[in-house]
Amino acid sequence: MTLKLAYVIRHLEFEGLGNLEDILISCKFTIKYEEDIYPFLKIEIAILETRLSSDYPTLGICLGAQLITKALGSKVYRGSSKEIGWSALHPTNIGKQNFFPHFDSAKTDVLHWHGNAFDLPQGTVLQASTAIYKNQAFTYKSNTLSIKFHSEIIGQNIERLLIDRALETSLTKDVTIQQWRVETRRNSGKLLTQASRLWEK
DSSP states (O other): OOOOEEEEOOSSTTOOOTTHHHHHHHTTOEEEEOTTTOOSHHHHHHHHHHHHHTTOOEEEETHHHHHHHHHTTOOEEEEEEEEEEEEOOEEOHHHHHTTOTTOSTTTOOEEEEEEEEEOOOTTEEEEEEOSSOSOSEEEETTTEEEESSBSSOOGGGHHHHHHHTHHHHHTSTTOOHHHHHHHHHHHHHHHHHHHHHHHTO
16 A cells, blocks of 8 residues: 655644544545654745645645745735634635635635735636635645635634634734634534535545
């Protein structure tokens, strides 16, 4: 049997694979974390440049999407506002056909926690946007997917995120812990269902 390894670069202990972990295990992947070996963003970008030039399967989520953007030669910069909480994703026409047919606003909201923006790299295809940030998801070649939002989140793990980001939440206009909890109860089950369909692609 061919060995299948999924290398994961995790920047914060509480930001695990979420609902993506079960999918990888069911597909017979062995998961290996490398957070101690690759402590610097420049090294991670160099690793991504090698993977992308070889068209190796690569998934970037949140900061990972920003690093892929940098590796492809585009800018990452502070956005016009923070996008925090659950809100609708708007797949492009291509996105509806490819990765995100299950992610329109009628089916589920997705979780956002970012304040940076990035320009779409040359040679990529925009897959989804939101009302605040146009560039939310893109593909590159045949094996790379970058997503700015969090579709991997598991509802019962949200408390760890809220504790770690309590100060940021308190300083962000129109965002409260109670609101987070209510919206998580409303959306996390639907997101789990739709995200599973995304990962299986």
